[in-house]
Amino acid sequence: MRHLMRAALLGFVLMAHGLSGAARAAEKVDLLLVLASDVSRSVTPEKFKLQRDGYIAAIANSRVLEAIKGGRNGRIAVLFLEWSGFGNQKVVIDWTVIDGEQSAHAFGTKLLEEPRAFADRTSISGGIEAAMAELSKAPYESERQTIDVSGDGTNNSGRDVAAVRDEALNKGIVINGLVILSDSPMPWNPEHTNPPGGLAKYYRDNVAGGPGSFVMEAQNFESFGDAILKKMIAEIADAGAAEPAPILR
Numbered sequence: 001m002r003h004l005m006r007a008a009l010l011g012f013v014l015m016a017h018g019l020s021g022a023a024r025a026a027e028k029v030d031l032l033l034v035l036a037s038d039v040s041r042s043v044t045p046e047k048f049k050l051q052r053d054g055y056i057a058a059i060a061n062s063r064v065l066e067a068i069k070g071g072r073n074g075r076i077a078v079l080f081l082e083w084s085g086f087g088n089q090k091v092v093i094d095w096t097v098i099d100g101e102q103s104a105h106a107f108g109t110k111l112l113e114e115p116r117a118f119a120d121r122t123s124i125s126g127g128i129e130a131a132m133a134e135l136s137k138a139p140y141e142s143e144r145q146t147i148d149v150s151g152d153g154t155n156n157s158g159r160d161v162a163a164v165r166d167e168a169l170n171k172g173i174v175i176n177g178l179v180i181l182s183d184s185p186m187p188w189n190p191e192h193t194n195p196p197g198g199l200a201k202y203y204r205d206n207v208a209g210g211p212g213s214f215v216m217e218a219q220n221f222e223s224f225g226d227a228i229l230k231k232m233i234a235e236i237a238d239a240g241a242a243e244p245a246p247i248l249r
Contacts, residue, residue: 039118
């Protein structure tokens with residue numbers, strides 16, 4: 001009997017410890033945000049650096065930090081993912097809580113030090129699938145889940161991107177897009193970076209979706225930093241628009 005009581009007590013202690021750990025893992029944040037960055041072949045080393053620099057500057061920008069502090073919990077959780085062709089997705093920085101200057105600068109410093117993951121084809125659908133998987137196992141809790149997709153071309157690898165987008169929307173995930181326009185089409189595949197109607201229209205029709213979702217344009221890689229700053233502020237601020245916003249330039 002004593003052995004049974006001891007076993008039951010031990011089981012209770014272990015269960016309580018497990019519940020305590022689960023409670024800690026369910027720390028609430030105002031937003032779960034996956035930054036999904038295109039590193040396909042069309043992204044040159046110079047363009048890659050400009051993208052990284054844009055994210056690093058934006059995450060620590062005072063306006064972004066003000067938007068974060070204005071939330072109910074005063075913190076968000078961010079994961080940085082790089083994607084390229086089918087099966088080529090990598091978590092560069094795992095879930096990190098951003099709640100002020102110190103955590104934002106630490107995130108930026110780590111991102112600066114990480115090497116480029118890939119240089120393959122362009123599977124936007126693969127990037128969204130990988131982002132969904134990471135959101136499903138995030139160690140934080142939020143009513144708002146957003147995937148921030150940046151890229152300079154159409155989906156040319158993996159599953160149909162609109163079908164994967166719809167799967168994400170059915171899970172309550174919002175997808176926003178940031179398209180980086182190319183001045184000159186690629187000679188071997190001009191419609192990849194310059195599809196009929198423009199890349200922003202392609203993202204609106206096939207990539208972005210969900211309440212308040214939007215697509216922004218960076219006229220070129222040089223303006224990417226300003227565009228990503230505006231985009232992150234809009235995502236964090238939770239405007240709660242009933243209809244998708246128009247393209248912002």
